[in-house]
Amino acid sequence: MIPTTRELRRCNDCGDPVLWTVTRAGRHLLVNARPDDRGNQACYRISPRTWQSRSLDAADALPLAAWEHPFMPHIATCKGRATPAPAVLPPNVVRLDTKRRRR
């Protein structure tokens, strides 16, 4: 199932189309507009313009049902929130990103 363009909104941070979903706990979760096999959210439409999402990572999560599609949480791919590190860091701060790349 693919959301219609009417169901999509624009992310306030990056401007990409996103889908508002409601988790089973009643919270809102933004997911990317298109299904993604790498996504950990099972989403499906529960009423016109309302989508429900549930995490596939939970310990007791059931596998993807026939009516559900995997979606990626938008926060995982949003490019608008990334703030570049300053060129000059304070003396008591260590850059960890350079150390991670060595592995």
Ligand SMILES: [Zn+2]
């Ligand atoms: Zn975004």
